[in-house]
Amino acid sequence: MRIASWNINGINARLHAVLTWLDEAKPDVVGLQEIKCMDEKFPRSEIEDRGYNIETFGQKSFNGVALLSRYPLEDVSRGLAGDESDEQSRLIEATVSVEGGSVRICNIYLPNGNPVDTPKFPYKIAWMDRLNAHVASSLRSEEPFILMGDFNLIPSAIDCHDPAAWWGDALYRPESLEKFRILRNMGMTDVLRATTSDPAYTFWDFQAGAWRRNAGIRIDHIMASPQAADRLVAVKVHKDVRGWDKPSDHVPIEAQFGFAEPTARDAAA
DNA sequence: ATGCCGGGTACGACCCGA
Secondary structure (H helix, E strand, C coil): CEEEEEECCCCCCCHHHHHHHHHHHCCCEEEEECCCCCHHHCCHHHHHCCCCEEEEECCCCCCCEEEEECCCCEEEEECCCCCCCCCCCCEEEEEEEECCEEEEEEEEECCCCCCCCCCHHHHHHHHHHHHHHHHHHHHCCCCCEEEEEECCCCCCHHHECCHHHHCCCCCCCHHHHHHHHHHHHCCCEEHHHHHCCCCCCCEECCCCCCCCCCCEECCEEEEECHHHHCCEEEEEECHHHHHCCCCCCECCEEEEECCCCCCHHHHHC
């Protein structure tokens, strides 16, 4: 099973790229972020024609997340618990049944948090606290759990073209990193970093020739619970998509899990 | 370079992103 995350920065502006990529990459499950539309404005039919089930959690103009899946999406949940006043659409989660069990897949658009001297930053940190509580609760099931999305978080210096310039930004500062560390310390594996020590950027700004200069950052992540990480086969960042016409500023990250198929770990056993 | 692009809203210029 191949699972992907992609911040598409406006589904309707990006529909052609999304359809082209779905046809090419044929992922089984996709988490989209920043759909930037209400549920009724989501271009369902073109994607359904490709064989995907769709669940959305939209919002007018901003944010908004969606799950696409070749498998049925069950027990769909929208929104992050812990703050009744939070009206931003940033989390959608569902269960996908696989041979011999099921995997819970959570797709997030974590708040950016800039500028740090405004309420946006405490909102981000509180959101990460709420996310960590949700993940801790989910892990108690001991079932495979995958958390993916745009985390707006640079995990380490290698994930940034210019760490000194970024240090102090909401994406790369101690308070944000501490919350991300708590997530990893409860057993969530950053699948990209588990499989390579090379840079693998997922975002290049539209401005200042960032793509041309390869001035990127890695902020889109797929995190696997212990039971999911056991089944990890491969990870790929679809970097070429950034060079397409009218691209998003983010590219897809994809992870393959051997939930139904044998894995290298099984072969070694 | 806290706005150099670029989307959404809505039709003139703002808000927002990382």
